[in-house]
Amino acid sequence: MNWSDGESYIAIGLASVIIRYIRKFLETETRLPGWDRYLKQVWLTGFILMGFGSIFPDPWLIWYELIIIFSIVYTISHLYEFRPARTLLLAIAPYSFILIVKDLLEHLARKFYNANEDYVSSTSTFAIIWLITFVVIANNQKKSLAKAQLEHEKELEQRRIIEAKKNELEYLVAERTAEITRQKEELEQTVTELKATQSQLVQSEKMASLGELTAGIAHEIQNPLNFVNNFSEVSIELIDELTEEQAKADRDPELEAELLTDLKQNLQKITHHGGRASSIVKGMLQHSRASTGQREPTDLNALTDEYLRLAYHGLRAKDKTFNATLKTDFDTSLGQISMVPQDIGRVLLNLFTNAFYAVQQRQKLAQDSTYQPCVTVSTRCANGEAIITVEDNGTGIPESVQQKIFQPFFTTKPTGxxxxxxxxxxxxxxxxxxxxxLEVESKEGEGTTFIITLPA
Structure with missing residues (x-):
């Protein structure tokens, strides 16, 4: 090639285009910014060699080709991890080799070159086809990598968004957790206060029932005490008569025997009524102390009758004008029932007190004097169960509230x-x-019936 003709400029221009393509394809401006400054100026060597070409022979063109090939190979070697760069190196390697060999043969072994020019041309053609094929492959690889990179960036963006949402949700969850924890602590405090209040109210209820029981006991225990006092006085008189009779010179054995018999009977009656008073006191003590939960065989009929009369006299102690008819029907076949007597006593006392309260209220509301308060209590045994029925002809319970009467803190009584x-x-x-x-049957204005069923 003569550097003075136009082919020199074409070679330099073609080399510049190739270098520009390589820079753009491999993105050297961003991937190799330091080297890229020199790479984009490599075309200047062509003009320098063009100047030398006017002085030295043509083989200096080979040096320009070597510089271009070296620049490309150096660039690719620094980007070897970039897959399209490796493919591009594979594309230009055969063509570069054949191009150098061709120029060397053309200048150093002209006769050999002319004799084998067809083979060299065929090989060059094959190298060009190889070059184009792998350039296309490299271009496709770059597009695939760009697409994968874009998808990767989208994935990273989605991860970033998800991470941001996650952090936001974690913050919201932490904030909500703190709020729930605060509410939980407030609720626990409220529950603690409610339990304390409930305990106080339960204690108040027990004290109220104890008050009812005490009022009834005060009246009920008076009868056996009166009997004990009366028979004690009579017994003292009998002892005095017996002492006088024994001091006489002429004693009457029959009179002494009669006095001793009377004295024995009086002592038996004192013992009986003393036992009656003792059982009332025992019942009061059982009712007042906390339940142990210990069951024991109990005469249900006697327990029911005792608490019925205690409840009645308890109400009469508050209202001397109150009177009611008490009807009882106890099944004697019940025998002893296993139960906690003080607990069942509380139940019976509550039901009896409510029954007397209901008939008392109806009596106050009655428009005429024909109404007669009545409380009926019965026990019976059926299907292996002890059944206690407490019935009154009082004010009754409205149907709308019958399902609520067993709920804590629900009452139909006035405040206080x-x-x-x-x-x-x-x-x-x-x-x-x-x-x-424990079941209830009631009709407003007519009365109420409570039915207790216990395993017998």
Missing amino acids: EGTGLGLSLAYDIVTKGHSGT
Whole structure:
């Protein structure tokens, strides 16, 4: 090639285009910024060699080709991890080799070159086809990598968004957790206060029932005490008569025997009524102390009758004008029932007190004097169960509230007259403590019936 003709400029221009393509394809401006400054100026060597070409022979063109090939190979070697760069190196390697060999043969072994020019041309053609094929492959690889990179960036963006959402959600969850924890602590505090209040109300209910019991006991215990006092006085008189009779010279054995018999009978009656007073006191003590949950065989009929009269006299102690008819029908075949007597006593006392309260209220509301308060209590045994029925002809319970009467703190009594825990405690004692049932049947204005069922 003559550097003075136009082919020199074409070679330099073609080399510049190739270098520009390589820079753009391999993105050297961003991947190899330091080297790229020199790479984009490599075309200047062509003009320098063009100047030398006017002085030195043509083989200097080979040096320009070597510089271009070296620049490309050096660039690719620094980007070897970039897959399209490796493919591009594979594309230009055969063509570069053949191009150098061709120029060397053309200038150094002209005769050999002319004799084998067809083979060299064929090889060059094959190298060009190889070059084009792998350039296309490299271009496709770059597009695939660009697409994969874009998808990777999208994935990273999605991860970033997800991470941001996650952090936001974690913050919201932490904030909500703190709020829930605060509410939980407030609720626990409220529950603690409610339990304390409930305990106070339960205690108040027990004290109220104890008050009812005490009022009844005060009246009920007076009878056996009167009998004890009276028979004690009579017995003292009999002892005095017996002493006088024994001091006489002429003693009457029959009179002494009669006096001793009377004295024995009096002592038996004192013992009987003393036992009666003792049982009342024992019942009061059992009722007042906390339940141990210990079951024991109990005469249900005697327990029911005792608490019925205690409840009646308790109400009469508050209202001397109140009177009611008491009807009892006890099944003598019941025998001893296993139960916690003080707990069942509380239940019975509550039901009896409520029954007397209901008939008392109806009596106050009655328009005429024909109404007669009446409370009927019966026991019976059926299907292996002891059944206690407490019936009154009082004010009755409205149907709308019958399902609520066993709920804690629900009461139909005016404010200050009931805590709303009596029936709730009674229900728990019967159902949970004794595996029984407590049911209510009522009709407003006519009366109420409570039915207790206990395993016998």
